[in-house]
Amino acid sequence: MKIRNFRGGVHPEYNKHFTSDKPIKVLPAPKQVVIPLTQHTGAAAEPTVAKGDAVLLGQEIGKASHAVSASVHSSVSGTVVAVEPRPAINGRSVLSVVIDNDGRDAAESMSGHHDPIQLSAEEIKSRVEAAGIVGLGGAAFPTSVKLNPPEDYKIEYLLLNGSECEPYLTADQRIMEEHTEDVILGAKLLAKAVGADKIVIAVEANKPEAIKKLQALAGSHQIEVVALAIKYPAGGEKQLIKAVLGREVPSHGLPSQIGVLVQNVQTAWATAVACRTGKPLIERVLTVSGDGIKEPSNFLVRVGTPFKDVIEAAGGFVGEPGKVIAGGPMMGLAQFDLDVPVVKGVSGILVLSNKMVKQYEPLPCIKCARCVDVCPVYLMPVRIELYAMNGMWDHAEDYGAMDCIECGCCTYICPSKRELLDWIRVAKTEIVEAQRRQTS
Amino acid sequence: MEGTRLVLSPSPHVRDEDTTQKIMLTVAAALVPVWAAATYFFGFDSIRLVVASALAAMGSEALFLALRRKPITISDGSALVTGMLLGLSLPPSLPTWMAVFGAFVAIVVGKQVFGGLGYNPFNPALVGRAVLVASFATQMTTWTAPFTDAVTQATPLVSGTAGYSELFFGTVPGSLGETSALAILLGGIILFYRGVLDYRIPVGFIGTVVVFSLLFGQDVVYQLLGGSLLFGAVFMATDMVTSPITPVGRWVFGIGCGLILVVIRFWGSLPEGLTYSILLMNALTPLINRWTRPRIYGRGVKDA
Numbered sequence: 001m002k003i004r005n006f007r008g009g010v011h012p013e014y015n016k017h018f019t020s021d022k023p024i025k026v027l028p029a030p031k032q033v034v035i036p037l038t039q040h041t042g043a044a045a046e047p048t049v050a051k052g053d054a055v056l057l058g059q060e061i062g063k064a065s066h067a068v069s070a071s072v073h074s075s076v077s078g079t080v081v082a083v084e085p086r087p088a089i090n091g092r093s094v095l096s097v098v099i100d101n102d103g104r105d106a107a108e109s110m111s112g113h114h115d116p117i118q119l120s121a122e123e124i125k126s127r128v129e130a131a132g133i134v135g136l137g138g139a140a141f142p143t144s145v146k147l148n149p150p151e152d153y154k155i156e157y158l159l160l161n162g163s164e165c166e167p168y169l170t171a172d173q174r175i176m177e178e179h180t181e182d183v184i185l186g187a188k189l190l191a192k193a194v195g196a197d198k199i200v201i202a203v204e205a206n207k208p209e210a211i212k213k214l215q216a217l218a219g220s221h222q223i224e225v226v227a228l229a230i231k232y233p234a235g236g237e238k239q240l241i242k243a244v245l246g247r248e249v250p251s252h253g254l255p256s257q258i259g260v261l262v263q264n265v266q267t268a269w270a271t272a273v274a275c276r277t278g279k280p281l282i283e284r285v286l287t288v289s290g291d292g293i294k295e296p297s298n299f300l301v302r303v304g305t306p307f308k309d310v311i312e313a314a315g316g317f318v319g320e321p322g323k324v325i326a327g328g329p330m331m332g333l334a335q336f337d338l339d340v341p342v343v344k345g346v347s348g349i350l351v352l353s354n355k356m357v358k359q360y361e362p363l364p365c366i367k368c369a370r371c372v373d374v375c376p377v378y379l380m381p382v383r384i385e386l387y388a389m390n391g392m393w394d395h396a397e398d399y400g401a402m403d404c405i406e407c408g409c410c411t412y413i414c415p416s417k418r419e420l421l422d423w424i425r426v427a428k429t430e431i432v433e434a435q436r437r438q439t440s
Numbered sequence: 441m442e443g444t445r446l447v448l449s450p451s452p453h454v455r456d457e458d459t460t461q462k463i464m465l466t467v468a469a470a471l472v473p474v475w476a477a478a479t480y481f482f483g484f485d486s487i488r489l490v491v492a493s494a495l496a497a498m499g500s501e502a503l504f505l506a507l508r509r510k511p512i513t514i515s516d517g518s519a520l521v522t523g524m525l526l527g528l529s530l531p532p533s534l535p536t537w538m539a540v541f542g543a544f545v546a547i548v549v550g551k552q553v554f555g556g557l558g559y560n561p562f563n564p565a566l567v568g569r570a571v572l573v574a575s576f577a578t579q580m581t582t583w584t585a586p587f588t589d590a591v592t593q594a595t596p597l598v599s600g601t602a603g604y605s606e607l608f609f610g611t612v613p614g615s616l617g618e619t620s621a622l623a624i625l626l627g628g629i630i631l632f633y634r635g636v637l638d639y640r641i642p643v644g645f646i647g648t649v650v651v652f653s654l655l656f657g658q659d660v661v662y663q664l665l666g667g668s669l670l671f672g673a674v675f676m677a678t679d680m681v682t683s684p685i686t687p688v689g690r691w692v693f694g695i696g697c698g699l700i701l702v703v704i705r706f707w708g709s710l711p712e713g714l715t716y717s718i719l720l721m722n723a724l725t726p727l728i729n730r731w732t733r734p735r736i737y738g739r740g741v742k743d744a
Contacts, residue, residue, distance in 0.1 A: 251738035364558035369685035377737035408452030
């Protein structure tokens, strides 16, 4: 099988062995869920329930409020005890609906379709929108928005992203292996929704079992399964498109401009489930792993479950934890409050022991250019860092700061342990701020 | 879980194991075969000059960091590398105090006055060497034959009296580290294998010299192995701090070094031009970086 590669990228310790052979276990719903109304890229959903209301499982509790937004549903049945700001994984307080679980899982009537592939493109899109589906790879971009690209662009390819290049994470792998049929069905539904003729499922070559299972089912459906180089960030949207199709997304543009729609495999699975059963997105599969966790696992978790419940279900900590991360070690968010809830975009909870959490003093840059060599969008991170440190925002922009995908390869590889990505983030913030000032 | 203290920091949360110190010590380790060969051919002089130069380099670095009220960072290995490189680029009969002087100049004038590690525009070892050549022209061009301390001879590049296999193994007069192509290749392989050496610079450098030697009817093997080209192309031109950071820039840099070397060797009044070829290209490095910026992903592509 030909391995699809891309330029740049790094080889961190993948550490997938902790959980790659752990079947998905259903985590019981907690006594109380905290469901943020912003779990996605875009505007917050507007609450449709108030304190004291009784809610059913799957009932809409937040309505998409804007062109780029997604609706939010209750993951349990019970009583709303508060609609108030609560800490979220991004470190801020986010308006959330707090629901006491009555334990009955009384569900709202859901209307599925016994053979969803018969659904029209419009029906698929409206079901995806109603189910509040967002990209489950991590960025949580509302899927319904992606399914409605600007009309001038014809979508040729649906590219299903099963690379899961973040170290430790195995949730997508397990989905591909345990729910192969739904992944394929979801791919077909998403392709139909945008009128794409061709479906390519791309999986990092370190998941041979998933590739084999997908291929076995794909053969009859004109779906191609391809193997990706085992390298981070193979699953970055731009890197994936370049590796598989040889095309480049225009700078500051969208994949739809080059005829491509990229969706994560778990998003495809959620789409299939929503179309077949009518069940909205109220749970997801995530990996709990790291050397600081007793029993690394893959769990199916209700949205709104506190991190600490998930950690306890995985046997709790081994010794003192150093860092708890929402997501993977390359792009995940470090947490300080373990009451924060699991949201749609949380692909994993990673616990690193104190031993693994190293803090470094940055040393002078020796111009080794490793950051230049590994940058998968071909930037010169060391230059942008230098300009950012000196407040030269226009130079930072000229060197492509806004093209940075924040994959972290530069900081990862730097032998002088410099905070390259941090400084690029500073530059991006300043550049956006300057543009805002100019237009207002 | 109460009372747990968690570390907060932005992503990425894992780092590569490699450090500046490991890179520098790798270069030092790659110089060991070269030094061993030099010691085999030239005896105690090799130990005397390399040790003196390395100690003087580290001492000067510590002294000037103290004067600048900076942390003493000689454990990063960069001064050790500079000292070893300078020592190995000296003729075997050079007095010890000249080596010490050269190392002092390399570290102080070549590096510390610009702000220390990472900020120097020129390869410090070559700055030291250039000052020694200018100050002690006779001593710096007086060579001894291997296995003897017998009299002065020109390097094979000038004399043209050595067999090809002698050139390859290094049993010819020359500076300590430059005579043995075999040892230098071994060091180069260590550097390349450890990801410390970018192949573009040595390939561009040596390739250019080969092409022009053929064009102008010179003996290619002599041009390659008779002087300090190999040592310089593998160990000096590839100095990270003073060479370009872009992939294309490294080609330009290597080819530029080759062109200048050829001009000096074929038409200049000096027998060898390695030091100046690299120093001149060091000066151009910031411009090369500016002119060879990589094309950013998604720039210059059309919509479907």
